Amino acid sequence: MPTYLARRIGQSLLTVFLTLTTVFLLVRLAPGDPASAYAAPSATSADLARIREQFGLDEPLFVQYGYFVRDLFTGDLGTSYSFHSPALDVVLDRMPYTITLAVSAIAVTTLVAVPLGVWMARRADTRRELGANVLTIAGQSMPDFWTGVMLLTVFAVLVPVLPASGFTSWSGLVLPTVTVAVLQLALISRLVRREMSTALASSYVTVARSRGVSESALTWRYALANSSVPLVTALGTRFAALLNGVVVVEVVFGWPGVGSLVVRALETRDYPLIQATVLVTATLAILVQLLVDLAYPLLDPRVRLGKAA
């Protein structure tokens, strides 16, 4: 187990480092100039050259990369061009909002999609199941900005019960959460439905039924427990994706998360800020994946870490 953990953490660190290197190169190879985005429109080419020198962008690429790696290992990701403060701090200030929205959206998704999927499995191939399928797929197919704007129109404008934007109170969390969850419902509920249909038709459920186990215990204790590995995998993957920020939803609701920060960083070619964002979100995503992997042997005793390591 300790060997396995050490190896997984080593792999994770390497993945984060390679991701950062890729992003470092890509943003510099992509068109656009941080200096002209930063400078006033009236700036002369001499001004721009001075700004480039100030940002260290006049150096050759490999020299810049050398500085970047050196600073990375001291925990310094540079100063954001537009915020004039350490890039990592700017990102970390935004993270609580992104994490709050991601946790809340995954919680709502789980609480709705799991019972819905179970219900669909137990009413497989009926009109009601078809109806539930159509509705969830419609939810998934609607663009998130449209869902967001519609929810805003109804619940913040026509019937103003919820705040339209920002995060000033917990009620501000409701509409962004619903918008994000609507996108996940079809995926998770259909996965639960498929896994549960297989589990409910399996021999051990029939045998348990033969010894008088109630239908609700068969569903929730036997079949759902046997569906937990793919379910946790899917929820973990979706959660990791949400931690990268949900750009459109954050913009629609004025949510101060990482997603809207990324947009601003890209617009201004704020290299240090882009790199800091990638570092934080990639680390979180990989951490979630690691936790999901560590959960497998708890959910299914047949998964043995001893053999995998």
Add this chain to the structure above:
Amino acid sequence: MAKDTPLLDVADLQVELITGQGVVRAVDGVTFTVRRGETVTLIGESGSGKSTTAMGVLRLLPEGLAVLSGSVRIAGRDVVADPDAARAVRGRTVSLIPQDPMTALSPVHTIGRQLGDALRLRHPELTRTEARDKGVELLGRVRISEPETRWKAYPHQFSGGMLQRILIATALAAEPELLVADEPTSALDATVQASVLDLLMELQEHTGIGMLMITHDLGVARLVSDRIHVMKDGRFVESGSAEEIVERPAEPYTRELLAAVPRLGTWDEDESSYGDGDGRIEPLVQGATS
């Protein structure tokens, strides 16, 4: 229930299965009874409807895909007419020993959890510790060694023969009057088959339960049965005592089934392959006559 009421009284049972190719009449009007302390065997080739009969009797065929008619009275209650009666008798009056022990227990729960649950369903007043003590004792009765330590083990940590013993223990947890054994030994090795059958017969001797045995194996049928019904295409083609059926088969189909029983002898590559699906009964028959 009157003393002379059969434990299981099946009258003109028909089972129609709804399949992709249309409706198939898998069981076409069978009538038989099982009394206390008696073993009745349904024997037939694959697809003869014997397992469908057993699962139909317990109402364990998928709802909506199987249509039952006729009557099946378990301890006097008709489970065809009343699905609630089926739920009421399962795990109390009647238990199932399934065909394939390797897939018959939930892989993510310990055997103790599943056996303990079965005990607590029958005796809700038992605490977890009491259920555990009782379960460990049951595991000992089906000759699982070190039952205390094995209580916390998962199904994948056991062999097929051990799992079948655990499933027998789980079926016994219900303290049933009737056991339905759906090919209880066909997924097991020859030597293990013998010990599982021995165990079943010994338990029957001690408890006097009635048994409905499903098998395709005449050796098994001869060993355990009081009465045998030979089944083909959903009907009984021949019925009688074990001796009558084996010694004086009237129907060509029964004679074919008998002829399909391989003899124990030297390996003959051209002739047949001793040790395939049906080639494991000879030791049992010897055990029965010795």
